[in-house]
Amino acid sequence: xxxxxxxxxxxxxxxxxxxxxxxxxHNALNxxxxxxxxxxxxxxxxxxxVRVVVLAGAGKSFCAGGDLGWMKETMAKDRTGKMAQAExxxxxxxxxxxxxxxxxxxxxxxxxxxxxxxLSVCDIIVAAEDTRFALTETRLGLIPATIGPFxxxxxxxxFARQVFFNSKPFTADxxxxxxxxAHICPLDDLPDAVEAEVLALLQCAPGAVAQxxxxxxxxxxxxxxxxxxxxxxxxxxxxxxTETRDGIEAFFAKKTPPWRQDS
Numbered sequence: 127x128x129x130x131x132x133x134x135x136x137x138x139x140x141x142x143x144x145x146x147x148x149x150x151x152h153n154a155l156n157x158x159x160x161x162x163x164x165x166x167x168x169x170x171x172x173x174x175x176v177r178v179v180v181l182a183g184a185g186k187s188f189c190a191g192g193d194l195g196w197m198k199e200t201m202a203k204d205r206t207g208k209m210a211q212a213e214x215x216x217x218x219x220x221x222x223x224x225x226x227x228x229x230x231x232x233x234x235x236x237x238x239x240x241x242x243x244x245l246s247v248c249d250i251i252v253a254a255e256d257t258r259f260a261l262t263e264t265r266l267g268l269i270p271a272t273i274g275p276f277x278x279x280x281x282x283x284x285f286a287r288q289v290f291f292n293s294k295p296f297t298a299d300x301x302x303x304x305x306x307x308a309h310i311c312p313l314d315d316l317p318d319a320v321e322a323e324v325l326a327l328l329q330c331a332p333g334a335v336a337q338x339x340x341x342x343x344x345x346x347x348x349x350x351x352x353x354x355x356x357x358x359x360x361x362x363x364x365x366x367x368t369e370t371r372d373g374i375e376a377f378f379a380k381k382t383p384p385w386r387q388d389s
Contacts, residue, residue, distance in 0.1 A: 132146055139387055141176075141180060144182070151190070154189065154194070154240075155193055159193075164217060178230065219246075228339065229250075231248035258295055328386070333367060
């Protein structure tokens, strides 16, 4: 697909590398990037050969939040227009959140506002140790409303209360303790750390990975007792698939299943 604000490359393993390409703006989100990210999620979701997605930002930052020009455009709109802008951002985040492929985020530099929202819809986040995070909306008299449901779902309310109100910057260590960041490393080690996560995912059955991700989303906030019948049914469905049979048979035969990529 043709895009102006993001790049896509897919390697022979089925790993899709999506790179935000507004480095001169620290990859700040504008209307076009939001539209193209939405379309990209839809495209990758339908791409049968794609097994893993790596999301990164070109230049000095992953994503420095909302573009100033986009914010001025929003400010000039009426209430209906403002809500439409917010709903477009929410739809983009929802599309990435529901993408039936694991998304590994490669994070560095500045991650502010909408950038934190974008991280909240990724599955595995690897961050450079000097990455700077902030939710600065309240300094402008705004609130992190559109990204709020996604951030709270991943951070939890306790951690969200520490960063939603005061606009203070925070570190990858806080997000590691909150469970959002999976791994912190020096900037130079970032590509290798991401590759290690990709290799682990490539050893797993892609259909099962997609179902496991859907299960995580469906169980958020659900009572585990009342969910038992649903989870039992989901597991029974898995057992009936060719992918599962191949995996189990390979395990007992001490062979490699057809979908595993060890290198």
